Amino acid sequence: MTAPxxxxxxxxxxxxxxxxxxxxxxxxxxxxxxxxxxxxxTDLNEVLARHRMDPPRLRLSADGLAVPPDxxxxxxxxxxxxxxxxxxxxxxxxxxxxxxxxxxxxxDELFPDVQSLASELETALRSKIQVNxxxxxxxxxxFGVHWDDHDVVVVQIDGSKRWKLYGPTRTAPMRLDMxxxxxxxxxxxxxxxxxxxxxxxxxxxxxHAVSASEGERSLHLTCDLSVATxxxxxxxxxxxxxxxxxxxxxLPRFGTDKERAETALALREHLVTALSDPEVIExxxxxxxxxxxxxxxxxxxxxxxxxxxxxxxxxLLTTRHELRLAEEGTTVLTAGGETLTFARAAHPILRTLTDxxxxxxxxxxxxxxxxxxxxxxxxWELVKAQIVAVDGAR
Numbered sequence: 001m002t003a004p005x006x007x008x009x010x011x012x013x014x015x016x017x018x019x020x021x022x023x024x025x026x027x028x029x030x031x032x033x034x035x036x037x038x039x040x041x042t043d044l045n046e047v048l049a050r051h052r053m054d055p056p057r058l059r060l061s062a063d064g065l066a067v068p069p070d071x072x073x074x075x076x077x078x079x080x081x082x083x084x085x086x087x088x089x090x091x092x093x094x095x096x097x098x099x100x101x102x103x104x105x106x107x108d109e110l111f112p113d114v115q116s117l118a119s120e121l122e123t124a125l126r127s128k129i130q131v132n133x134x135x136x137x138x139x140x141x142x143f144g145v146h147w148d149d150h151d152v153v154v155v156q157i158d159g160s161k162r163w164k165l166y167g168p169t170r171t172a173p174m175r176l177d178m179x180x181x182x183x184x185x186x187x188x189x190x191x192x193x194x195x196x197x198x199x200x201x202x203x204x205x206x207x208h209a210v211s212a213s214e215g216e217r218s219l220h221l222t223c224d225l226s227v228a229t230x231x232x233x234x235x236x237x238x239x240x241x242x243x244x245x246x247x248x249x250x251l252p253r254f255g256t257d258k259e260r261a262e263t264a265l266a267l268r269e270h271l272v273t274a275l276s277d278p279e280v281i282e283x284x285x286x287x288x289x290x291x292x293x294x295x296x297x298x299x300x301x302x303x304x305x306x307x308x309x310x311x312x313x314x315x316l317l318t319t320r321h322e323l324r325l326a327e328e329g330t331t332v333l334t335a336g337g338e339t340l341t342f343a344r345a346a347h348p349i350l351r352t353l354t355d356x357x358x359x360x361x362x363x364x365x366x367x368x369x370x371x372x373x374x375x376x377x378x379x380w381e382l383v384k385a386q387i388v389a390v391d392g393a394r
Contacts, residue, residue, distance in 0.1 A: 007034040008117060008155055009124045011199045021125070022151070022203055022227070025165060025190075030197025035157055038113045041219065044135065047110055048092075052084050060092075060100040064144035067100050101142025102135040107221070108295075114221065115295065119356065121153060121223055122319040126285070128226040128293055136161070139213035145184060147207045149175040151225040154202065156194040159218040163200065164188035166207035173205045174229070181205065194220065233284050237274050244270055289320035294336040297389035306383065306390060308376045310362020313392045316353045316382075323350050336387040345370065346378045353388065360392075 011028040013020070020026040047053075060067035072092045073085035096102060104110075108118040108131040118129040136142060145166065167189045170181035184207035193214055194200060202208065204227075212218040241247045246266045252259045274280060294317050299306075306312065321335035331347040333340050342350070348368035352359060365375045382388035 008153070008199055009120050012124075012153070012201060016201070017125075020201060024203065025206065026201040027192060028199045029195075030199060032158075032196035034197045035155060036196075038117055038155070039107070039111050039133070039157060039219075039221070041158065043111055044104075044133070044219070047104070047107075048087050051110070052086070053104065054085050057105045058087070059103050060095055061103060061142040062095075062098075062100040062140060064141070064146070067095055071095055072100075096135075096137050099138040099140030100136075102133075103142075104133045105130070107131050107133045117155070117221070118223065119295075119319050121225075122292075123356075125225060126289065126320060130224045130226075132222050132224065133219070134210075134222060135217070135219045136212040137217045139211045141209055141211045143210070145207055145209045147173065147181060147205050148202075148224075149173060150204050151227060152200075152202050153223040153225070154194070154200040155221045155223070156196055156198045156200075157219045157221060158196055159212065159216045160193050160195045160214040161218040161220060162191065162193050162211050162213045164191045164209045165202070166209075168203070168205040169207065170205060172229070174231070181207075228285070228288060233281065236284055236287070237271065237280075241270050241274060246270065286322070290322065290334045290339075291337045292318060292320045292335075294318055294386055296386060299383050299388075299390040302383070302390060306376050306380045308361075308371075308373045309392075310360060310365065310372050311392055312361050312376075312390050313358040314353065314361060314364070314379045314382070314388050314390050315358040316356050316388055318387050319356065321354060321387075323347075323354055333382075333387075336385070338385040338387060340381060340385055342378060342381070345374075349375055349378050353382075358391070 007030070011030055011034075012026065013028065016026065048058075055069045055073075056066075059069070060072055069085055072088060072095045074088045074091075075083050076086050077083055092102075108115045108129070114131050118131050121127075121129045134142070139162075145164075147168070165188055166184035168181070169184055170177075170179070173181050188209075238247075246263070247270060249263075252263055255263075277283075297317060316335070318335040321333065323331065323333050325344065325347060326332050326341070329344050330341050331344050331350060333342070333350050349364060349370070352364060352367065361372055361375050361379065365372045368375070379388060379390065383390055
């Protein structure tokens, strides 16, 4: 069977990046079996029972307004006198039955299979992904007609949900923007119902409304994308251009008109020169990938070093990395904001780990023709850089 995360990525289509990404919505029909192992109601109940998730990470929304936390939680005082909110099942059930929508942010940090889905999307779309969970039971809209300031990939897990899409009224709106989008038309451009296994891509700025209006509950995941904009590129250029004295210098607050004009002209020349480089956007993307957020994972109990144990398993934690052979006979791995240089003999180890699958040190050593001790030494350097995690302590 195809892995659920791979099935979601594949469902976007081979032409997705060229035809739909950042341009318009895409709806891909699927089947319940393709997402059955990603998350289920039992998983959700376990998290609600075992984790302390104060608002706003866990929250309820109805008619576009947040439901007060005291309507579905009770305060408890911990042993060290800290106060936290514990979910009250009966009150939670009542709010949900009355039409509230349950939201939990960053569920990719709570469920391994959801994290795998996020990692697959990060690899395919070269974007940081956060996955949020939405559960609802009635036709009452949790958020009303609204738009998001980020692209989303929606995966319907259970039940069904009606989506109304109204289209954008401002091209590429941003959270910190100079103007608000105009209100959407009264009638939607398109309307459809998502069922288990369906995948929807929606660009930022598209007005939409969502409700469980089909007489059954709904559970879906929304994968939020963090895309790069022209504003991000300019901010980055403002940082690297600080090598120039004129960029670091104080602006002539009390200078003459001539001094101000000369300063503006000098700044413009540096900015234009930087933007004239045909490789500038690729350079920015390379840096962005190299500094991606790592989904950190400790490697306890190993805090001072790794034993040369062939049964230990190592796994790379980054999804966007660069591995290259350098001219001076070394191999260089750039990932998670770190650049590590090894002897060229380590290249097969690193190349194998870049598939992001767990690899036993003994099997890895045999595959690349090195000793377990040599593989362990390379692995420990990666653990210290926080881009590899080790499991399997006995």
